Amino acid sequence: MEKHQLIEQAKTARERAYVPYSKFPVGAALLTRHGQVYKGCNIENSGFSMTNCAERTAFFKAISEGDTEFEALAVVADTPGPVSPCGACRQVISEFCPGDMPVYLTNLQGDVQETTVAELLPGAFKSEDMHHGTK
């Protein structure tokens, strides 16, 4: 699957966003090692803190279906520059993806910022960090 195809899938996902409060739809498309794509949109709630971002929707769909090996992620929103994932999503992405995995941050104007999981969250807290002295 090519980069532009994954970005198109993210745009399709964005059309399903439930965003009555922010009116800011976001779409994500997560490519697995087996070539499957999990799409995610942001889903808001009148209790604002319960909002789930597009990125985390895609990851939670994949993980809950038993797909745990990822190759690329695309995210799209109608932003002036490439969309920037929030801190919570950066932490979730770091949990499940190799540091060198490509991430395509895009917008509707066609700007594409190609980055990596490690660049999105330098110094990420990892499970290894919890086991000092216990192994």
Ligand SMILES: O=c1ccn([C@H]2C[C@H](O)[C@@H](CO)O2)c(=O)[nH]1
């Ligand atoms: O990368 C991002 C940034 C924001 N949002 C959502 C959360 C909320 O619904 C709206 C405004 O923050 O956009 C995402 O889904 N992904």
Ligand SMILES: [Zn+2]
């Ligand atoms: Zn987020």
